[in-house]
Amino acid sequence: MRKSRQDTEDTRRRIVESAAREFREQGIDGTGLASLMAAAGMTHGGFYKHFASKEQVVEESVALAIGSMVDAMERSLAVSPGERGLNAVIANYVSASHRDDVGDGCPLAALGGDLARASDGVRDAAEQGIRRMIDAIAAELDDRTPAAARKDAMVLLSTMVGALTLARIVKDEALSTTILAQARKHLASA
Amino acid sequence: MRKSRQDTEDTRRRIVESAAREFREQGIDGTGLASLMAAAGMTHGGFYKHFASKEQVVEESVALAIGSMVDAMERSLAVSPGERGLNAVIANYVSASHRDDVGDGCPLAALGGDLARASDGVRDAAEQGIRRMIDAIAAELDDRTPAAARKDAMVLLSTMVGALTLARIVKDEALSTTILAQARKHLASA
DNA sequence: TGTACATCAGTGAACGCGCGTTCACTGATGTAC
DNA sequence: TGTACATCAGTGAACGCGCGTTCACTGATGTAC
Numbered sequence: 001m002r003k004s005r006q007d008t009e010d011t012r013r014r015i016v017e018s019a020a021r022e023f024r025e026q027g028i029d030g031t032g033l034a035s036l037m038a039a040a041g042m043t044h045g046g047f048y049k050h051f052a053s054k055e056q057v058v059e060e061s062v063a064l065a066i067g068s069m070v071d072a073m074e075r076s077l078a079v080s081p082g083e084r085g086l087n088a089v090i091a092n093y094v095s096a097s098h099r100d101d102v103g104d105g106c107p108l109a110a111l112g113g114d115l116a117r118a119s120d121g122v123r124d125a126a127e128q129g130i131r132r133m134i135d136a137i138a139a140e141l142d143d144r145t146p147a148a149a150r151k152d153a154m155v156l157l158s159t160m161v162g163a164l165t166l167a168r169i170v171k172d173e174a175l176s177t178t179i180l181a182q183a184r185k186h187l188a189s190a
Numbered sequence: 191m192r193k194s195r196q197d198t199e200d201t202r203r204r205i206v207e208s209a210a211r212e213f214r215e216q217g218i219d220g221t222g223l224a225s226l227m228a229a230a231g232m233t234h235g236g237f238y239k240h241f242a243s244k245e246q247v248v249e250e251s252v253a254l255a256i257g258s259m260v261d262a263m264e265r266s267l268a269v270s271p272g273e274r275g276l277n278a279v280i281a282n283y284v285s286a287s288h289r290d291d292v293g294d295g296c297p298l299a300a301l302g303g304d305l306a307r308a309s310d311g312v313r314d315a316a317e318q319g320i321r322r323m324i325d326a327i328a329a330e331l332d333d334r335t336p337a338a339a340r341k342d343a344m345v346l347l348s349t350m351v352g353a354l355t356l357a358r359i360v361k362d363e364a365l366s367t368t369i370l371a372q373a374r375k376h377l378a379s380a
Numbered sequence: 381t382g383t384a385c386a387t388c389a390g391t392g393a394a395c396g397c398g399c400g401t402t403c404a405c406t407g408a409t410g411t412a413c
Numbered sequence: 414t415g416t417a418c419a420t421c422a423g424t425g426a427a428c429g430c431g432c433g434t435t436c437a438c439t440g441a442t443g444t445a446c
Contacts, residue, residue, distance in 0.1 A: 001407045002421050011422080027307060029219035032399060045403090046423045054400065102306070108359070112302040116292070116358035117217060127360050154356075154369045155349060155376040162352025163345070166298070168306035170317050179344045186345040192388050192442050201389080222432060235436090236390045244433065 012050045015040045020061035021103040024110040028058055028118065059121040065107040066129030074136050086140040087188050093160050094184045096177060099167045109164040133157055159183055202240045205230045210251035211293040214300040218248055218308065249311040255297040256319030264326050276330040277378045283350050284374045286367060289357045299354040323347055349373055 003011065018039040022031045033054055034044040051057045076092075077085045092098065093106065102110050108126065115126045134153045141149035163183035170176040193201070208229040212221045223244055224234040241247045266282075267275045282288065283296065292300050298316065305316045324343045331339035353373035360366040 001423060002409050003423075004409060007409095008422065025307075027217070027219055027303060029217060030307070033401085034398080042422095043424055044400090045425060048401070049422050108356070110303050110306075112355040112359070113217060113300050114303055116300075116355070117215075117220070120361065123359060123361050127362065127365070130356060130360060131365070151368070151372045152376075154372045155353070158352035158356055158369065158373050159345060159349040160352065161355060162348035162350065165302040165306070165351060165355065166320060166344075166348055169298070169302070169313060170320060171310065171313050172317065175317070175321070178341070179348065182341045182344045183348050186342075191390060191440050193390075194442060197442095198389065223434085224431080233391055234433090235392060238434070239389050 011040070011042070015042075015047075015050060016057065016060050016064055019057050020065040020107075023058065023061055024065065024105065024107055025103045028111065028114045055119055055121070058118070059125055062107055062111070062115070062118075062122050063125035063129075066126060067132075069106055070129055070132045070136060073133065077136060077140060082140055082142070086137065089137075090156070090160065090187045091184055094163050094180050094187065096167075096180060099164060099176070099180065102168070106161070106164065108161050109168070112161070112165060130157070156187060159187060201230070201232070205232075205237075205240060206247065206250050206254055209247050210255040210297075213248065213251055214255065214295065214297055215293045218301065218304045245309055245311070248308070249315055252297055252301070252305070252308075252312050253315035253319075256316060257322075259296055260319055260322045260326060263323065267326060267330060272330055272332070276327065279327075280346070280350065280377045281374055284353050284370050284377065286357075286370060289354060289366070289370065292358070296351070296354065298351050299358070302351070302355060320347070346377060349377060 015037065019031075019036050022036050022039055025031075033047050036057070037044040037047055047057075051060075073089050076089055079085070080088060098105050108115070108130070115123060118126075134150060134157060137153035137156055138146070138149040141152055144152065160183070163179055167176045167179045170179065205227070209221075209226050212226050212229055215221075223237050226247070227234040227237055237247075241250075263279050266279055269275070270278060288295050298305070298320065305313060308316075324340060324347060327343035327346055328336070328339040331342055334342065350373070353369055357366045357369045360369065
């Protein structure tokens with residue numbers, strides 16, 4: 001039962017989108033192609049009509065996940081630029097709701113270790129996202145030189161990713177929330 | 191071929207130690223019991239003479255990995271306390287050599303996402319390590335109130351873990367090194 | 381202290397299972413005339 | 414525009430393989446007398 005070109009394109013996009021969610025929720029090694037295809041509403045046999053290997057869908061879904069996160073940040077900063085807008089982006093990132101929504105959140109925090117161990121293609125996709133995030137943050141730190149802003153942006157991003165990672169590991173709600181709150185407070189005064 | 195009680199104890203410790211390394215290097219899901227036992231110099235059948243399940247060795251090896259890292263930090267701070275000693279600990283953590291030695295390094299950075307997804311027992315072990323790290327860092331921030339020191343320590347730890355995670359994902363040596371250098375510089379002046 | 385027996389750490393083969401990947405088949409879609 | 418055929422997205426079964434786990438067996442160690 002062949003599908004129309006539009007259907008095929010839609011299906012492919014749907015697989016990448018649900019894969020991006022599944023990988024963040026269960027890890028890359030923890031997500032099988034069968035469950036990944038089931039999440040996209042198909043049987044696993046059809047996977048290879050769209051991708052050459054698991055590696056390829058990992059690469060594309062990591063690129064999509066990090067890309068759409070940076071897109072959202074840039075859109076938010078375009079509407080509300082400067083220190084005020086940057087603080088909003090940070091508060092949104094370092095928040096309990098982001099912590100509790102792994103599947104839709106930042107892949108750097110959800111898959112940090114997995115990404116460091118991943119193939120070159122996957123790491124390239126992640127690195128491109130990291131560069132875009134650094135640039136997006138640095139652009140709003142306009143009270144210092146571009147070089148200083150870039151360097152400060154790296155530290156900011158490190159704190160954001162680290163705080164979210166720790167807050168997700170910690171089971172104690174009080175400690176987890178405090179870690180997020182302290183990071184938010186610290187970053188707002190930078 | 192039964193072994194002496196001493197041998198048995200030694201073997202068990204050896205398995206946990208090499209497991210701690212393997213998990214950090216290949217991820218938890220990425221490490222099979224067979225390769226884990228092979229790394230300890232045994233065949234995989236003997237595993238269940240020492241542990242009830244894979245989960246148990248994960249828990250013990252995460253506890254060991256994070257525990258011995260904090261031990262090392264505390265020893266270093268006992269010898270050289272205060273701001274100077276803390277800066278040395280930070281410089282050691284946020285370094286290229288730590289970045290390149292995943293197997294012997296901080297499990298929070300190596301297994302961040304894996305730990306957040308792990309069982310309660312594993313997360314408890316990780317959380318205990320996080321609390322000890324926060325306390326060890328806070329104890330050296332003696333120019334502020336204990337409550338403020340604890341809060342600042344959380345932010346410091348977040349930046350350390352985040353910077354190491356990002357530096358490991360990034361393939362470009364220049365960017366990776368710059369991320370580490372900026373985090374180090376920023377943390378030294380806190 | 382020496383002997384006889386029970387224990388049990390470690391081996392290596394096997395278990396069922398899910399993995400990533402392949403393939404024969406299907407039938408609606410796209411193409412050629 | 415209508416018909417005949419080729420294409421190919423998706424299905425579902427199967428491939429070999431490594432996973433976590435179990436088990437019969439071994440022989441040196443530990444225990445009882």
